[in-house]
Amino acid sequence: MPTSASARSTAKALAATEIQRLVSPSGIEAWFVQDASVPLIAMEFAVSGGATQDPTDKPGVGHMVASLLNEGSGDLDSKTFHERLDRRAIELSFGPTHDHFCGSLRTLEENKEEAFDLLRMALTSPRFDAADLERVRASTLAVLRYDSTNPSSIADRKFLEVAFHDHPFARPTGGTIQSMPKIGVADLKGYVRRVIAKDTLKIAVVGNVDPQVLSKLLDRTFGSLPAKGESTPVPDVVAAKPPQRVFIPLDVPQTVVTFGGPGIRRSEPDFMAAYVVNHILGGAGPTSRLFLEVRENRGLAYSVGEQLVWMDRSAMFVGHSGTRTDRAGETVEEIEKQVRRIAEEGPTQQELDNAKSYLKGSQMLALNTSSKLAGTLLQHQLDKLPIDYIEKHNAVVESVALGDAKRAARRLWGQGLLTVVVGRSPS
The missing domain is CATH 3.30.830.10 (Metalloenzyme, LuxS/M16 peptidase-like)
Structure with a gap:
């Protein structure tokens, strides 16, 4: 397929884009592109761990942590936390892959202080209130029950089992019908303590924000996280030999x-x-x-x-x-x-x-x-x-x-x- 004019134009713009390696005063590092063309800030971040750090008998702990981090933190209950997000059109989400626990933040530049503060609260003082846990558990179980009869979900889950046997990659990131009822607040807090730390933190930011201002925001947001995580080592694995x-x-x-x-x-x-x-x-x-x-x-x-x-x-x-x-x-x-x-x-x-x-x-x-x-x-x-x-x-x-x-x-x-x-x- 020939490269279109729009693709060539985009390529030139990206080639001219300056990607900065920004390091905050306390040592938080981010790859940063300053872009004043729109009044937005987009940030993606991840720490090592993901679903591989779920307890062997409780797959889905990381998934539940991701679902509950923006359901209240500090002195803000779930309703109040979401009201603050909605009032400023702040988008905040989390999710695990097999390897990483990831987060995403979208905000207008004028709301950056509140957006980064809400993210800091979510990461450092999640509430994990019992009512929110049960509500999210019920919703997750409903999805898992549907997946248990969905042929595509069944095939994907079985494929991972065949490919990886007893390796952590064989376990579903979203948990199972059997594991979900066993997950408690202690599991969620333990996961946060072990996984969400600064030593494996990777950050990318694109948006209309001054580098010095962003450095201060990153320090305030991530600076109080534990210096080192306590992740369980995961061995290398080769998928099962075909056919x-x-x-x-x-x-x-x-x-x-x-x-x-x-x-x-x-x-x-x-x-x-x-x-x-x-x-x-x-x-x-x-x-x-x-x-x-x-x-x-x-x-x-x-x-x-x-x-x-x-x-x-x-x-x-x-x-x-x-x-x-x-x-x-x-x-x-x-x-x-x-x-x-x-x-x-x-x-x-x-x-x-x-x-x-x-x-x-x-x-x-x-x-x-x-x-x-x-x-x-x-x-x-x-x-x-x-x-x-x-x-x-x-x-x-x-x-x-x-x-x-x-x-x-x-x-x-x-x-x-x-x-x-x-x-x-x-x-």
């Missing part, structure tokens, strides 16, 4: 397929080659091989796609498809056929050129808001990339040669697939 296939019977009108296998970690030299060749096989848009061969040419699936997933301690590729029950077997066979083909032959030069053009343009267009830019800068920190990686990204993509892509394809897909199929048994 494996699991069938889960479920009386639903559409059969769901989740497939994948061991991936390539972000720090490895072959990562970008894998990223490019994965776009060719199953990436976004109507030009991927899986979309064309499985959906368009054969009409086997309602949807099909695949992506790379990388964590601090592992990496995977994961794909999804949905199809009619009577065509599920044929769908899986065609997906496996396309995987074997690209593993054995690799992509063509034309496919490689098209993929690189798309990925260079889409990277720039994906950074067209303050929030998206802040999120990308945070991810770059978590991935241990250099502060100027945005400027280097297109050159890294362009440097992928056909031999690199073929080598990455063999490594990703040469062993086949881990496959989970959920649906009715074919008659």
Whole structure:
């Protein structure tokens, strides 16, 4: 896909963007882009830990902490806390991944003092009132009960179990129906104490704020957090070796397929080659091989796609498809056929050129808001990339040669697939 004029314009603007490494007087570090074009401030932050720090028998503790941090803190109950957020149009949210506990703040520049103060209170003095805990627990259980009969949720959960066995990555970040009733206030407070600390804190800020003012806000917000967390070490893990296939019977009108296998970690030299060749096989848009061969040419699936997933301690590729029950077997066979083909032959030069053009343009267009830019800068920190990686990204993509892509394809897909199929048994 040729790079559009708007993509080139965005790329030039981003190349001219100064990303500062800002360090506050007390040592809080952030990557910062000062942007006076809109009166907004967007901040993304994360600490190491995430769902891997849930007790083994209580998955979902981090999820519950994230759901309750903005439900009252200090002398503000839940109603009062939300009234203060709403009155100033402040957006504050939290969430765990497997690796990290993340937070997000959006505010108008004129409300920055109150916004950062409410975030400080949420992080340092959460109330975890019993009534709020029970309300959030009931809501979470309702979602989990729905997921227990949802074929896509069942397939994803089983896929992680097959891929990671007894490793913490196998546990669902949102908890289980069995674990949720066991989670108490002591678990929530213990998680906050162990995980939310300054030693692994990463911050990205984009917005209309003076660097000196931001430094003071960061000190006030994060300065009183514990200096060091008490996270339990998480071992590296490689996803289970393919091929494996699991069938889960479920009386639903559409059969769901989740497939994948061991991936390539972000720090490895072959990562970008894998990223490019994965776009060719199953990436976004109507030009991927899986979309064309499985959906368009054969009409086997309602949807099909695949992506790379990388964590601090592992990496995977994961794909999804949905199809009619009577065509599920044929769908899986065609997906496996396309995987074997690209593993054995690799992509063509034309496919490689098209993929690189798309990925260079889409990277720039994906950074067209303050929030998206802040999120990308945070991810770059978590991935241990250099502060100027945005400027280097297109050159890294362009440097992928056909031999690199073929080598990455063999490594990703040469062993086949881990496959989970959920649906009715074919008659």
